[in-house]
Amino acid sequence: SIDYNRIIGVLISQSRFDLAERYYDTMKPKGFSLNSFTYSRYISGLCKFKDFANIQKLLEDMDRLGVVPDTWACNIYLYLLCSENLVDMALEVLQLMAEKGREPDMVSYTIVISGLCKARRLDAAVRMWQIMLGKGIVPDDRACRALVLGLCDGGKVDLAYELTLGVMKGRVKFSTSIYNVLIGGFCCAGRIDKAQAIKTFMRRNGCKPDLVTYNVLLNYCCNELILEEAEKLMEKMERGG
């Protein structure tokens, strides 16, 4: 018999979705189906072309067959939905993942949290963050950044600070970039003193300010014409952190 998984898999890897679809459509009435690996690759590939109609079709077929896409495929789809401002659909997919035994992982949550923030639904984003923590997931750098950046962009700098440095201080080792985002957030809010305080704080916690740290601060000082402060920063930077 014909190995449709292999044939369609090769076509997908070559981005020949036109042919893949033709094989798929002739295969289906004959009672053949694909495995989760191939379906997952298929969906991932279609995401690149934002082919919502065909993604939907495949998901429905999979549902009938009791096949579930792997976490990567789900995450790629989640990312597509969020970047197309279809956060509510993303939330549904997240829900379905859990129901079908594909527990959302840290990447899934990061994508959705970031999507909710972009949609200005900060409360929902924070709730999602708490749900993630409740599942015992220890957020990595990127997960933290997604939340902190999202909240800062939405003007909720203090909340961003609270939820990260405030609660998890001592339990999690934060990276320089988390501090950088917070420093940027406080600068945006016009609170340079607080931004400077975080810079001091990070050093005490073993994180050297890096080029980005200084860029953020310098940028703010220059835009606001606080040139004496900018000069001090330049000196400190040259002294090596």
Next chain:
RNA sequence: AUUCGUGCUCACGCG
């Protein structure tokens, strides 16, 4: 195997 498929910070530059 179809093996290379998913999320993140400033400025600059590129589009």
